[in-house]
Amino acid sequence: MDRKEQILEIATELIQTRGYSAFSYQDLSDRLGITKASIHHHFPSKAELGLAVAERYFADVTSALGEVKRASDDPWEQLDGYVGQILSIIKTRDRICAAGAVHSEFNVVPESMRDEMCRLAKHIIAWITDVLESGRRAGVMDFPGDPKAEAALIFAAAQGAMQFGRAHGAVKARQILQQIKESLRAK
Amino acid sequence: MDRKEQILEIATELIQTRGYSAFSYQDLSDRLGITKASIHHHFPSKAELGLAVAERYFADVTSALGEVKRASDDPWEQLDGYVGQILSIIKTRDRICAAGAVHSEFNVVPESMRDEMCRLAKHIIAWITDVLESGRRAGVMDFPGDPKAEAALIFAAAQGAMQFGRAHGAVKARQILQQIKESLRAK
DNA sequence: GTCTATAAATGGATAGAC
DNA sequence: GTCTATCCATTTATAGAC
Known part of the structure; x- marks a missing residue:
């Protein structure tokens, strides 16, 4: 329906599959069946579209992460909610997290887009930190040191898992996510 | 000296900083002070250069990883050797691991280049697996489940750490690497 | 090995009609 | 909002002289 929304949806997919620098207005044009000029009408520049x-x-x-926390107070169920989001990206095959994609092309992506994806990374890490703190407080999760450091590790590993999984198979990626969870199990 | 080697060195840097799709023969030409045509003489196509x-x-x-194992039998020192390689990439600023870069652009990179980087990822994970197995055997490292799964997690986290670190600062990346090590400490 | 010159395709972007 | 037509820069690549 909404053209703008359609464009955004396909652009997101293209960024997740090909990356920002490797997708073009032509790709969008092919997929949507309208000309490049029409797309420029909705998003004058690639940087604006990227943002x-x-x-x-x-x-x-x-x-979606907010929804996960509203759905349950249990730290393990919350963590599973995050892992579920990662799994749903892995399932699509060919896609990785858009934030991870932008981070890996950091030097060639427009600044405003970078900033927004950095904000997202920080948000996710803060969200995980929160889960880890309540999990430790409840005595159901165990990990060394600062919850923020552990949350950053989990975020980095999840990004790496998606990238690795696209190249080597979803099974490998799921194995990594499983290992993250195992390492948090309280002894 | 060797032109071919010079080209490879700068191409590697460009792939680590900008990615495969976002670097061009023009970039190499600018950096080397010779024309694009001259570079095509050494590497006829971009795919061949990439490979x-x-x-x-x-x-x-x-x-370098082989050297690390020859230098010491101690699992912790060996792991530090791997972490040292990651740190040296992080220190350069702007760079990430070339294997990680190719993994994140997987769908737009020539197949031969992809294959070689996948081989490298497998090699590194096998190398880490080895370290983890001897560490566990010696009772100095502790982690849940399969050493191969833990090695894949460490590899994914290290790739993610470099990408995250370039965007959010080297301190954050070092923090993640530190956390990986903490999580392996035997209790 | 390096150059000039050039090709052919693609990329992002604009003007103006409908 | 979409189109045709067009612009200009860039990209990969080749031919042929020095």
Whole structure:
């Protein structure tokens, strides 16, 4: 329906599968069946489109994570909610997290888009930190040192898992996610 | 000296800083002070150059890892050798691991180059697996489950740490690497 | 090995009609 | 909002002289 939304959806997919620098207005044109000029009407420049994708992606991910916390107070169920989001990306095959994609092309992505994806990374890590703190407080999760450091590790590992999984198979990626969980199990 | 080697060195840097799709013969031309045509003389196509970069990178990394194992039998010192390689990439600022870069652009990188970088990833994980097995056997390292799964987790986390560190600062990346080590400490 | 010159394709972007 | 037409820069690549 909404053209703008359609464009954003496909652009997001292209960024997740090909990356920001490797996707073009032509790709969008092919997929949507309208000309490049029409797409420029909705998003005058690629940088503006990139920013819009990032903002939409930020909203989607943060809202889903918020939903996870509203759905349960249990730290393990909350962590599973996060892992579930990663798994759903892995399942699509060919895709990785858009935030991870932008981080890996950091030097060639427009600044406003970068900033938004950095914001998202910080948000996710803060969210995980929160889960880890309540898990430790409840005595159901165990890990060394600062919860923020552990949360950053989990975030980095999850990004790496998606990238690795696309190349070597979803099974490997799931194995990594499973290992993250095992390492948090209280003894 | 050797032009071919000079080209490979700069191409490797460009792939680590900008990615495969975002670097061009023009970039190399600018940096080397010779024309694009001259570079095509050494590497007729971008795909061949990409493959050569991957082969050279594979040789460099595997040889350095081999050196680490020859230098010490201690699992912790060996792990520090791997972490040291990651740290030296992080220190350069702007760079990430070339294997990680190729993994994140997987769908737009020539197949031969992809294959070589996948080989490298497998090699590194096998190398880490080995360290973990001897560490566990000696009772100085502790982790849940399969050493191969833990090694894949460490590899994924290290790749993620470099990408995250370039965007959010080297301190954060070092923190993640430190956390990996803490999580392996025998209790 | 390096150059000039050039090709052919693609990329991001704009003007103006409908 | 979408189109045709067009622009200009960039990209990968080749031919042929020095």
